[in-house]
């Protein structure tokens with residue numbers, strides 16, 4: 001019986017273990033997690049979501065408080081259109097986050113950065129161009145474009161000296177989205193180096209409708225994308241993502257013709273993952289009916305999360321002066337509208353609840369939206385229960401190597417921790 005280690009992902013002459021740890025913003029896929037994937041010969045992602053906040057946490061910079069100071073007087077206003085990112089600061093924060101991570105890289109693997117188009121930051125083109133080019137300047141091995149169609153993203157960096165040598169890829173959930181991306185970018189004569197096909201069981205935002213996501217199947221989507229690329233005579237590695245829980249699941253996709261798998265949920269309960277330990281225990285404890293796909297993200301995309309996420313229904317004042325990553329090109333965010341509606345409906349209330357949208361920046365920053373893949377309820381089967389009823393944390397190496405070397409549906413449990 002084959003296992004993942006019988007396959008390799010090839011980029012030119014470079015060979016990698018075909019396991020990619022997907023980007024998990026905001027700093028859930030930390031540098032430490034990505035560095036482990038690279039050390040073990042695969043690919044790890046950091047994410048540039050809320051990079052100024054991440055830099056403050058990692059390097060004690062003061063980007064958030066400085067932005068807040070600048071826009072303090074606007075906090076009580078519902079009009080956020082004048083809250084802008086300073087591009088030079090955005091560049092500095094990206095360079096810190098990416099540069100320090102790349103300096104620490106060991107081993108034969110690679111480190112990519114996940115860039116979500118939906119982080120429109122009240123100036124979508126300018127901020128995305130800066131995020132992409134600063135990451136390239138700081139030496140990132142590759143960029144994965146996500147959460148959006150990214151029809152114009154390659155063009156934003158076509159003059160960058162690394163445009164043709166860095167690995168650039170895109171996440172899609174349909175042949176249609178891929179075909180559109182390729183058509184729009186044909187004039188650049190630069191194909192993506194890889195295409196991640198993400199199915200409906202993934203964590204984070206989904207590229208499907210709230211009504212129809214359950215009708216899709218990753219095996220079918222991957223087969224469709226492979227057939228499309230073949231019919232177009234395009235040789236682009238396809239990476240399958242979403243709901244791949246065991247080495248056997250991963251091997252099945254590699255046998256189908258995928259070049260690699262992208263996995264995330266199993267790494268949320270590792271030491272290197274950025275979630276606080278008590279949140280990791282919530283992931284371990286989750287049962288199948290504790291997981292839902294809802295529409296509270298202001299991005300407009302459905303998102304999967306644990307129903308117990310403290311950010312669901314919270315009615316906090318929008319924090320755009322400090323963050324503001326989801327402000328669209330005219331400085332609006334669906335949460336601001338929902339919040340103002342509730343304030344108008346309950347003018348006397350000390351505390352309000354906003355049920356239909358959430359302040360995603362604030363709650364992702366505080367690890368209060370517990371997004372996860374559909375398989376999160378199986379995490380408890382990947383470890384041991386400790387005497388106090390909690391679950392034993394895993395290391396990224398254990399999980400990575402379980403995907404790489406296990407056969408069939410087997411999952412290797414971690415060695416028991418010695419009793420104190």
Ligand SMILES: Cc1cc2nc3c(=O)[nH]c(=O)nc-3n(C[C@H](O)[C@H](O)[C@H](O)COP(=O)(O)O)c2cc1C
Pocket residue numbers: 021022023024025026028047049114116146147171198201202203204205241242243244262263264265266268371372373374375
């Ligand atoms: C906690 C969590 C956060 C995620 N955040 C992002 C993100 O910021 N951007 C993105 O493109 N995908 C995100 N994803 C999706 C993953 O990168 C990955 O493609 C997917 O979850 C793989 O499926 P699996 O979790 O079932 O293994 C996230 C997934 C999880 C579990």
